[in-house]
Each structure stands twice: as C-alpha cells, then as structure tokens.
Amino acid sequence: MTTFDEREQAFEAKFAHDEEMQFKARARRNKLVGLWAAELLGKTGSAADEYAQTVVAADLEEAGHEDLVRKLYGDLGYRATQEQIRGKIREMMPQAQEEILQEDG
Template sequence: MTTFDDRENAYENKFAHDAELQFKADARCNKMLGQWAAGLLGKTGPEADAYVREVVTSDFEEAGHEDVYRKLSGDLGDKADEQTIRAKMAECMAEARRQVVDEAE
C-alpha cells in the first residue's frame, strides 16, 4: 500500500468513527429529552419509558432535529415554549456528546 492509500483508509475510518459517535450522541440526547418531557407531562414508570421510545423514534422521520422538536412541542403544548424546548435540546446534546466521548476514551 502507498502512503496515499494509508491516508485514505485513515480518513475513511475516522469518518465512520465520527458518524458512529454522532449517532450515539443523537440517540442519547433524544432519550434525555424524552425523560425530561415525560416528567413535564406527569408520566412515570412504563408510561414514561414508552414515551421516551416515541421521542427517540421520532428522530427517524427526517434528517436533523426538527422532527424531535415538533414532537416535543406538540406534546408539551403550553408546558414549554419554543425557547425552553430548544434550550433543553442544546443542553441535552452537549451532555450526550460529553458522555459519548468520555465512554469512547
């Protein structure tokens, strides 16, 4: 193999690794958001667990996080405004990334 091939393989491996970490962070963030929203909605136990799964799967509707925002916004109604939901989304994403990176090390 040439140096160019080695470099290409390294970039491909890094891209795959980064994509895997991002997927894990997204899923963890959505789980945290679901737990937060379930608490606001007064859901506990199995009902809360089911709601968390709904939030996590809502992220598969389209690329990006707007599908999760729409799910939360629709479900929470007047319990949380847009600014509160988006701030919580940012907070959960930062925490999820930190946790995933810590686990990867």
Template sequence: MTTFDDREKAFENKFQHDEDLLFRIRMRRDKLAGLWAAGLMGLGGAEAEAYARQIVEVDIGTPGPHDIRDRLAADLHARGVDISDHRVEREMGHLLELARQQVNAE
C-alpha cells in the first residue's frame, strides 16, 4: 500500500468510529429522554423502560432532527403535563451532554 492508501484507510476508519460513537450517544440520549418523560407522566419501572425503548425506536425509524422532541412533547401534552416544546428541547440538550459523558466513560 502507498502512503495515500494508508491515509485513506485511516480516514475511513476514523469516520466509521466517529459515526458509531455519535449513534451510541444519540441512542443513549433518547433512552434518557424517554425515562425523563416517563417520570413526568407518572410511569415507573417496566412501563418507563418500555416507553424509553419506544422513544429510541422512534428516532431510528423517523427521519428528521425534531422527531424525538415532537413525540415527547405530544405524549406529555396528551398526559396533561404542562410543558413547552422549548423546555423539552432544552432538557434533551442537557441529556445529550450527559449521554456523551456516559458513552465516553465506557
């Protein structure tokens, strides 16, 4: 292999690693957001875990940057929780940082 080929392979490996890391962080954030919302809706235990799994699946199955925020806000409003979309988005930002710390600590 030439030096160029080595550099190209290294770049591809780094790109793949970074994408995998971002995916894991997003999935962790989604789970944490699902558990947070479940708590606000009065769900606990197995119900909360099942709801968090649904939220993770929504992010995987629905394209777009606001799919999780919209789903969480809709579910919270349907359960009578008075919360703004901005507050949900702000909490998701906080949970993204928490998820990043947790994944990087693994």
C-alpha cells in the first residue's frame, strides 16, 4: 500500500468518525431539547424520557431542524415561541457535543 493510499484511508476513517460524532451530537441535542420541552409540558420521570425520544425521532423526518421546531411548537403551543425553540436548539448543541466527546474519549 502506498503512502497516498494510507492517507486516503485515514482521511476516510476520520470523515466517517466525524460524521458519526455529529449524528450522535444532534441526537443528544434533540434529547436535551426534548427534556426541556417535557418540563414545560409538566412531564417528569419516564414520561419525560419517552417524550424526549419522540423529539429525537421527529428530527429524522427531513434535513435540518425545522421538522423538530414544528413538532415542538405544535406540542408546546403558548409555552414557547418558534424563536425560543430555535434558541434552545442552538443553546443545547455545545452541551451535547461536549457530552459526546466525554463519552467517546
């Protein structure tokens, strides 16, 4: 195997790892946002966890996070505006990334 082939394989492996980490971070972010929304809805314990899982699943419908915003806005009604929801999504991403890095490292 040539040095070029080894570099190419290393690059592909890093790319795959980075993509996996981003997917995990988005899923963790969605869970954190789901738990925040569950609290606004008065859900606790296993009901909050179950609701958070529905939020994670909702983000798999289309690219981006607008599907997530629509679901949460529909569920939360007057409890949060779309901008508040988008803000919470942005706010939770660094925390989710840090948690995933701690688990991976």
